[in-house]
Amino acid sequence: MSEPAAPLLEVRDLQVRIPLSRGTVRAVDGASFTVGVGGAMGLVGESGCGKSMTLRAVMGLLPRPAEITGGQVLFAGEDLATARASRIRELRGRGIAMIFQEPMTALNPVMKVGAQIAEGPYAHLGYGRRKARERAIELMQLVGIPDPVRRSQSYPHELSGGMRQRVMIAIALSCEPQLILCDEPTTALDVTIQDQILKLLLRLREELGMSIVFVTHDLAVIAQTCQTLAVMYAGEVVEAGTVHEVFHQPRHPYTLGLLRSVPDPVDVRDVLDSIPGSPPDLVAPPPGCRFAPRCPFAEDDCLEGRKPLLPLEGDRASACIHPDRAAESVREQPVITGV
Amino acid sequence: MASAALEPATSLVEDRGRGFAGRWYRTPSFVAGLLILGTLIGLALAAPLVTRYSPTAQDLHHTLSGSSSQHWLGTDQLGRDVWSRLVYAGRVDLKVGFLAVLLPFLIGTTLGSLAGYYGGKLDMLIAYLVNVVVAFPFYVLIIAMSFVLGPGERSIYIAITFVGWVSYTRIIRAEILVAKRREYVEAAKVAGLRDSRIIVRHLLPNVIMQAVIFAMSDIILSLAAIVTLGYLGLGIQPPTPDWGDMIAGGQNFITTKWQLSVFPGLCVVLTGLGLSLLADGVNDLMRPE
Numbered sequence: 312m313s314e315p316a317a318p319l320l321e322v323r324d325l326q327v328r329i330p331l332s333r334g335t336v337r338a339v340d341g342a343s344f345t346v347g348v349g350g351a352m353g354l355v356g357e358s359g360c361g362k363s364m365t366l367r368a369v370m371g372l373l374p375r376p377a378e379i380t381g382g383q384v385l386f387a388g389e390d391l392a393t394a395r396a397s398r399i400r401e402l403r404g405r406g407i408a409m410i411f412q413e414p415m416t417a418l419n420p421v422m423k424v425g426a427q428i429a430e431g432p433y434a435h436l437g438y439g440r441r442k443a444r445e446r447a448i449e450l451m452q453l454v455g456i457p458d459p460v461r462r463s464q465s466y467p468h469e470l471s472g473g474m475r476q477r478v479m480i481a482i483a484l485s486c487e488p489q490l491i492l493c494d495e496p497t498t499a500l501d502v503t504i505q506d507q508i509l510k511l512l513l514r515l516r517e518e519l520g521m522s523i524v525f526v527t528h529d530l531a532v533i534a535q536t537c538q539t540l541a542v543m544y545a546g547e548v549v550e551a552g553t554v555h556e557v558f559h560q561p562r563h564p565y566t567l568g569l570l571r572s573v574p575d576p577v578d579v580r581d582v583l584d585s586i587p588g589s590p591p592d593l594v595a596p597p598p599g600c601r602f603a604p605r606c607p608f609a610e611d612d613c614l615e616g617r618k619p620l621l622p623l624e625g626d627r628a629s630a631c632i633h634p635d636r637a638a639e640s641v642r643e644q645p646v647i648t649g650v
Numbered sequence: 651m652a653s654a655a656l657e658p659a660t661s662l663v664e665d666r667g668r669g670f671a672g673r674w675y676r677t678p679s680f681v682a683g684l685l686i687l688g689t690l691i692g693l694a695l696a697a698p699l700v701t702r703y704s705p706t707a708q709d710l711h712h713t714l715s716g717s718s719s720q721h722w723l724g725t726d727q728l729g730r731d732v733w734s735r736l737v738y739a740g741r742v743d744l745k746v747g748f749l750a751v752l753l754p755f756l757i758g759t760t761l762g763s764l765a766g767y768y769g770g771k772l773d774m775l776i777a778y779l780v781n782v783v784v785a786f787p788f789y790v791l792i793i794a795m796s797f798v799l800g801p802g803e804r805s806i807y808i809a810i811t812f813v814g815w816v817s818y819t820r821i822i823r824a825e826i827l828v829a830k831r832r833e834y835v836e837a838a839k840v841a842g843l844r845d846s847r848i849i850v851r852h853l854l855p856n857v858i859m860q861a862v863i864f865a866m867s868d869i870i871l872s873l874a875a876i877v878t879l880g881y882l883g884l885g886i887q888p889p890t891p892d893w894g895d896m897i898a899g900g901q902n903f904i905t906t907k908w909q910l911s912v913f914p915g916l917c918v919v920l921t922g923l924g925l926s927l928l929a930d931g932v933n934d935l936m937r938p939e
Binding site: 370372400401402403404405408409411413416417418419420421422430431434435479482485486 | 837843847
């Protein structure tokens, strides 16, 4: 099913910089990835690697003083990085919607949830008050909220975490967007609810034919929901490919390290590996490969020159100039068998 | 299954009672404030029903009389019924007091929202205007303005508005500054809503109560200003009764007919007490359990 259709979202060499008094932080430094129509892509990486900033840049929601200083964000062929604010506002909700990590803070505490869901249809689709209300109840039904007519009159604090996240999803769906960006949508939920919400998102994606981008540091979530993924490290995408290939045969030492640090329920490891050291300061990242200082396979040539994403076999790509080293390590000791 | 499991939670929600409707009568200060203020406003509204004499009708044969069944609180130096004047003055003073707060409230809230939400140059400009007004003492500015504009109701509105908006701007600006960083505002932006809608529908409902509570104490302040202006002869003009004017008029007879000044003074105090209690109660109600 991987026909080379035009991608819905294509991020090309995205640069996000944050000027601070101690220097400019290169929060995102040349990130590239694509999301196909109806596709589900995961964006993984540890805290501070730039994944949330990338998401915000796509949405045009960068917190001041962060700004896009280069690259393109092509949504259905239109560059959002240079689009006017009014155009981006038009696209928000209708073209691209977003689900936040913490549904309690992302919902207005003094507004009934039904009214909050109705905001989008009311503002964007030109629905009247009554029709928007009906649409809200319909959406609440769609995301599996029992007794939606009465629940629509509830305030966020009267709902459970799972229900609140369902409300968030209903809000995201309200104007039938083509793309939904999920910023760690299940991190704040316990695992049972997490599972329910992920299944709901998968079902909705199939039924409504939209694309999803998942930003998370939870590899299990990616395994459950996505077809492709991009691994970010220190503001760069270091590896991309299908979930299956990347999880089984990582071609970048950072991905390898990530996978080795995850407990595998099938092939229980004696020791969980961790990646030594900590991510570099993005004001002055190391020259050469940014992972090199922490990399067990690093050689001299890793320390010089930028390391762009290099295409490998299939749809894969890795920023590592010695991708065989990771492959070799996997041959000696498989990384993950649970997926 | 799912709906059965949800049942207890739902009934809890209804038990607790939602917001004001479920709790106001259990908040003592709110009830007390409501009673005091309700009585005062009720009397003022029902003025023609609870008085026997016109507040301006003079009876020079019966000046400065004491309490009697004819004149409950006696008469003043012009033989006017004190009770009538008190009630009718309440009509004027309460009306002007409330109205004089309305305009500063609206202007201040609007400017505060804009300054807080947009920040930058607009915020600096508004902050500058606020500082200019704040630099002058409240009463000096109000008295000076009433003097320039000439005494009367219209001057009171203008003077109090001119000085009063800054407090609302400061309160709302500070509240919006905090609230606009909340995620739900970002979520509203993500939904593609316009700034105006985000401010009016998503931000203001979260912060407006602070301004409303302040408005209640501000009514006391403006009432005090009106009474002060009346006392100085710059406020409501005779023969329209006004508590300030009554206090000033009774002053000359304070040793013999103390009630002439004390009763209107007491009315001012009572109104202030009622509003304070009410504001306190609203504040309590706002606090989540």
